[in-house]
Amino acid sequence: MKIKYALIISGLFLTLAAFGACSSDAEEKDKNTQASSESQQLWTCGMHPEVILHEPGQCPKCGMDLVPLKQSGAAQTAAEKTAEQSGERKILYWQAPMNPTEIYDRPGKSKMGMDLIPVYEDQVSSGSSVQIDPVTVQNMGVRTARVQRIDFSRTLRTVAKIEYNEKKLYTVSSKISGWIEKLYVDYTGKPVRKGQTLLEIYSPELVTTQQEYLLALKNQRMVADSKFASVREGAHSLLNASRQRLSYWDIPQAEIKRLEESGTVRKSLSLISPANGVVTHKNAIDGMHVKEGQDLYQIADLSTVWVLASIYDSEAPWIRVGQEAEIELPYAPGKILTGKITYIYPYLDEKARDLKIRLEFPNPGLQLKPGMYANVLIQTSPIKDALVVPVEAVIRSGKRNLVFIAREGGRFEPRDVRIGEESDDGKIRIIEGLLGNEEIVISAQFLLDSESRLQEAIQKMLAEKTGSVQKESSAKPETDHIKSKSPVDETDHSGMDMQIDEKPAVKKQSDSEMKCGEGKCGGDM
Incomplete structure (x- = not known):
């Protein structure tokens, strides 16, 4: 009885030892498989990135030596794994669910009244970001800057021409027919006063x-x-x-x-001046016959003048009616006159492709003479608390505007932005897409963009190759899992892992049994 219990306990012990060995073998197999997959090095051509091989050698297209392929997007970085294992995820910013460019630095509501959603660091790093080693970043000449939040304004400088104030131009004509009997204002350019007699007509x-x-x-x-x-x-x-x-x-x-x-x-009618000004056109000669409705004088009041300036259409958002402006005459450097913008023309000049604006200036002493050129300076009203970045930080592809965000560990994240006005000192306002004090790339962005596209293409090709390899391996018989077992495992499983054949097993007879069957048994029988 004791021998029976001892055999049962020994069998249980051997069974548990066998299962432990199997599980340890499985874990070791998984670790080896993972290590082999992570340590597997691929090789590519520097001139033909579509060439990807599993061993070093020469490119089949150009014969160049293959270089190791960096698989930055194949696995997560150590920081991401640590964050996942610890359960702590860092929130970079908050985003509107319907507009990815509408971001905030704290939770709240979007412009559409929807709750903002958080964007975590591991989501950004595992998305469309590109990771480049520091040596390559140094060789590419990547420079970064911080997003600034300032009062954003611009100073517009342009050239303008002084013109007559069209609202203060007057025409003197005769309403009766007759002959000019006396001519008092007899030359062009003569100053006249309001109520002054210009000529007398006999009618x-x-x-x-x-x-x-x-x-x-x-x-x-x-x-x-x-x-x-x-x-x-x-x-x-x-x-x-x-x-x-x-x-x-x-x-x-x-x-x-x-x-x-x-x-x-x-017998004569006196024609008088309707305003103070200067005669700009005279069509009257002493003794000349005058018809009814004939224009005889044109008089311009020069107490105020118009200044017509041209600006680019990109500068139009900075201009509004009522803004103050300054002009400086080339012949009087240092002398500044102040006026206002009174009108913005609603169309572009088809030939020059610029926008005309009209400024009005007082003209004491008749310093501003129509036909003169002047330098115009317009100080625009500042946009309070605006997000600005250098103009060179924005990549304009036509369909979208991109800015690269510099992250830790050599990662760069492309992000869509909405751009606004540009200043004269090389800055541009960001309406949506960035947060204050974020670090952005201001040089070599096109190299980063091409690098991100290249890595994306490589990852797609790697995914296709990996998928084909997996299909081939799944089609082969699985014999790699057979390993040498321990003596305990062999002894125990020889009796447990039995298979039943279709044919019954034939027992081999000994010589004595065969003799007994033939009737030749010994005397003991």
Whole structure:
């Protein structure tokens, strides 16, 4: 009985030892497989990155020596594994779920009212980021800078031309026909004052109208005491019609009153200046016949002038009506005059492809003369608390704008951004996509972009090759797992791992048994 229990205990002990050996072999196999997969080195050609081989040699296309292939995206970095094992994940920023370029440095709501979602460091590092060793980064000349948050403004400088103020241009024309009898303003450029007599025109039509007015006035006085109201009203209407006709010819009321009091008809009409200014055009000669509606003078009031400047269409967001501007004349360096932007033209110049803006300046002493050129300086209003980066930090591909973020361990993350205005000192405003104080790449971004595309293509090719190798290995019989076993394992499993054959086992008979079957047994039988 004791022998039976001892055999049972020994069998259990041997069984447990066998299972322990199997599990240790499996763990060792997994470790060896993982180590072999991680330590497997691939080789590629420096001129043909699509060539990837499992052993060193020469490129089959160009004959160059193959170089080791760096598989930066094949496994996670040590920092990522440590973060996963410890369960602590570092949040880089918060992102809007519907707009990846809308990021914040703290949780909250997006512009659409949705909850922001966190973006972890391991997500960024295992995504589209590229990792380059420090030596390559040094050779590429990668330089970085910090995203700044400042009051962003720009100073616009351009060249402008001084023009007449179109709102203060006047034309003097005759409303009656006749002959110029006296010419007082007889040359172009002569200054005139408002109310000054420019010329006198003799007009027979004017004389006739004045005589008709005197007759209507006399008739109205004669029938003033008439008993018939219709007669009085008719005389009054005739007088008003004559007076209205004189008014249409710009005869002043004072002259009409003089005509009523004196009864003397004037044969000439005086044309007076409508404003203070300078005669810019004269079409009047002494003794010349004048037709009705003919222009005789053009007068410009130069108390204010227009300054027409041109800016690029990219500078249009900086300009608004009412902004102050300064001009400096080339012939008077150091003398600054201040004015304002009064109008922005709603179209571009088709030939010059620029935008016209109009500035208005006071002109004391007539220093600003139409036709002059001037240097314009416009100090724009600052954009408060704006995120700005160097212009060279942005890669503009046409469809998207990219900025590379510099991470720890030689990792670089491409990120889409929305750009805004540019300043004159080489900075550009970032509307969305970056956070303050982030470290960005400001040189060699195109090399980083090409490197990221190259690594992405290599990883795709590696994935295709790995998939084909796995398919081939799965098609082969699995014999690699057979290993030499320990004596305990062999002794124990010889009885446990039995297989049942289709044919029954035939027992070999001994010589004595065969003799007994033939009737030749010994005497003991």
